[in-house]
Amino acid sequence: YRRPVFNFAAGPATLPESVLLKAQADLFDYRGSGMSIMEMSHRGKDFDSVIKTAESDLRELLSVPDGYSVLFLQGGATTQFSAVPLNLCSSPADPADFIVTGSWGDKAFKEASKYCTANLVWSGKPNNYTDIADPTDPNFLLRNNQNPDARYLHICANETIHGVEFKTYPAPENDNGLLVADMSSNFCSKPGDVSKFGLIYAGAQKNIGPSGVTIVIVRNDLLLGRPQPATPVMLDYKIHADAASLYNTPPCFGIYICGLVFADLLEQGGLAEVERKNEEKAGALYGAIDGSDGFYVCPVERSVRSLMNVPFTLRTKELEKKFVEEAAKEGMVQLKGHRSVGGVRASIYNAMPLAGVQKLVAFMKDFQARNQ
Ligand code: PMP
16 A cells, blocks of 8 residues: 555545556556546447446455446436435325335435335434444344335435444335335445345445446336436436446446456455455554543444445544544544534445554554543
8 A cells, every 4th residue: 555645535535546556557648549537438439348347346345236236427426316216106195114224214215205115124223323223133123013005115224324234134024025225325245135235326436436327226126117207307217227327428437436446355365355355444443442441432333334334433622623624634534424424434345455444443542541
């Protein structure tokens, strides 16, 4: 790792150095073409190879089954909050179920309420989003409050602000058996069984690329229903699936970077190896928090702590401010918690090296010794 800082930002977030260096070269002259990758037609053969390779590498990484389409879209994960109900509910009267375990799931629920009859199955809000009702039995939630006619069940697989991550997924028996997940902040951080989901979406800017690309993985039979009549073309999955994500000009440069990241993850040994590294990093950081005799506190229930976003607090706001400022001086930046919850948050996505976490842990011990 050659850079002078470790970037703990929640997104846009740190990217692998090897990817950035390669992109730096291709930015000026893409493989001897005399043109930047940024300047090339999205319908030319160079970009055709870029997007096809990105898709096939992603399919290999996540073992995406044949009956699913992979779409490279725009508008961020936020756009999917409306695109999902517009495509999966035939009218705003159709119900859909939501489990809300943090602010992002809540935003998805509220936005969807404009385009479907959104039913709140369970919310972690009364506990400040620090747990999931019964993580060993995710169906507990459904048995109680599910709408039997719901078209799908929506979850946020990893809550970026609150650091709450589903470790096992609910399996809705109603809801057409359809589980929809926002995986923006833990996409490609571990192996997963895509066949459990009707639809997965993720903004790229945490684990897999720059902002501006949103990945949607959708089961093909769901593309055969009709989206709601007023659905804009840009939000109509079938249009993008039929055009292989080239209905209009796609975010070419972002897709190119995602492709480099996918190739890098495959080279590392695939997602099982990526998960092993992520567990090692998260283990070191949570270990430091839990071993601090209460100097650092992570409010999240242990069994659902995120491998990606680690929020913690110190005794006072002043001490937290001092922590963030001193860490930045030592080259560990972007550690301030989200403005809505305060505290400290270390985002340790795939591209954060173990050395970055070890440096942070050493700093935490030293800071505690000086401020006990
Ligand atoms: N969902 C989650 C889990 C997120 O972390 C974010 C962004 N931080 C969003 C959705 C919104 O994504 P975007 O900014 O790409 O619209």
